[in-house]
Amino acid sequence: MRLGVLDVGSNTVHLLVVDAHPGARPLPAHSHKAELRLAELLDGQGAIAPDGVERLIATVRGALQAAEDKGCEEVLPFATSAVREATNADAVLDRVKRETGIDLQVLTGDEEARLTFLAARRWYGWSAGKLFLLDIGGGSLEIAYGIDEEPDTAVSLPLGAGRLTSGWLPGDPPDPEDVRALRRHARAQIARTVGEFSRFGKPDHVVATSKTFKQLARIAGAAGSEKGLYLRRVLTRASLEEWVPKLSAMSAAQRAGLPGVSEGRARQLLAGALVAEGAMDLFGVDELEICPWALREGVILRRLDHLPEE
Numbered sequence: 001m002r003l004g005v006l007d008v009g010s011n012t013v014h015l016l017v018v019d020a021h022p023g024a025r026p027l028p029a030h031s032h033k034a035e036l037r038l039a040e041l042l043d044g045q046g047a048i049a050p051d052g053v054e055r056l057i058a059t060v061r062g063a064l065q066a067a068e069d070k071g072c073e074e075v076l077p078f079a080t081s082a083v084r085e086a087t088n089a090d091a092v093l094d095r096v097k098r099e100t101g102i103d104l105q106v107l108t109g110d111e112e113a114r115l116t117f118l119a120a121r122r123w124y125g126w127s128a129g130k131l132f133l134l135d136i137g138g139g140s141l142e143i144a145y146g147i148d149e150e151p152d153t154a155v156s157l158p159l160g161a162g163r164l165t166s167g168w169l170p171g172d173p174p175d176p177e178d179v180r181a182l183r184r185h186a187r188a189q190i191a192r193t194v195g196e197f198s199r200f201g202k203p204d205h206v207v208a209t210s211k212t213f214k215q216l217a218r219i220a221g222a223a224g225s226e227k228g229l230y231l232r233r234v235l236t237r238a239s240l241e242e243w244v245p246k247l248s249a250m251s252a253a254q255r256a257g258l259p260g261v262s263e264g265r266a267r268q269l270l271a272g273a274l275v276a277e278g279a280m281d282l283f284g285v286d287e288l289e290i291c292p293w294a295l296r297e298g299v300i301l302r303r304l305d306h307l308p309e310e
Helices: 050-069 089-100 109-124 161-168 176-198 211-219 237-249 252-256 269-282 295-305
Strands: 002-008 012-019 027-035 074-079 131-136 141-146 153-157 205-209 234-236 287-290
Touching: 002 050, 002 295, 012 050, 012 295, 027 050, 050 074, 050 089, 074 295, 109 131, 109 141, 109 153, 109 205, 109 295, 131 211, 131 269, 141 176, 141 269, 153 176, 161 176, 161 269, 176 269, 211 234, 211 237, 211 269, 211 287, 234 237, 237 269
Parallel strands: 002 074, 131 205, 205 287
Antiparallel strands: 002 012, 012 027, 131 141, 141 153, 234 287
């Protein structure tokens, strides 16, 4: 069957269309993406502003039209932290349903971490052993660890690149004191979770998903996306420690000139790098591998698991 997964994230609204059936690898057929940056469209009370709601509805309509055009039999719609934590989330979800017919399912942070972990486990297989996962989105940081398809432990922290940029780094380039304050904040948040994971022992394989990690790996020398999914891409803590001061001194326009960095994500890259560096340092990770599959694939895989075999 042809499935569409509609991901209303903190940075983008992304429709991924795949051809899939139980027991087989989902094959991407089409991708429709629009940058919305909901995490940056919250008002002083933490609500999605009226303009943001209108843009969200228009973007969802466009994605649904693309799903129809591509022959999707079913669309799996979900939203993550930007909608989840908005103070007017219920009203926004009601309007989206009323005006588009789509009932957005809001994932909890724990569900987000667990579904992303499932995708990584399926990508690497059982031979990866004990798997440790990091995922930096626009609104949150997900961390998960386990030996099975369900992680032994998973947490979600409000340390997304978009959220932190909006709240902590107003300058362009950012003020060094603001950078230092964000670094302290991120590390303090991450440090609270280290004990929860360390009791399970050292992982066999450390992986990361998300656009932030892909861009950080790319500027540190990893191959570009044009080289294909199956090329191994890694990010080392040493290279990240070299790049953080450089990114701190750059404007968003200068970051956008780096290989693999899009103009829309350039402003957020420093915040993401500070979180990534803090997580790798505090968890003692010297090197991690970039996983091509993430949350959207996890949602698709979970749906396929519940389809009857033909």
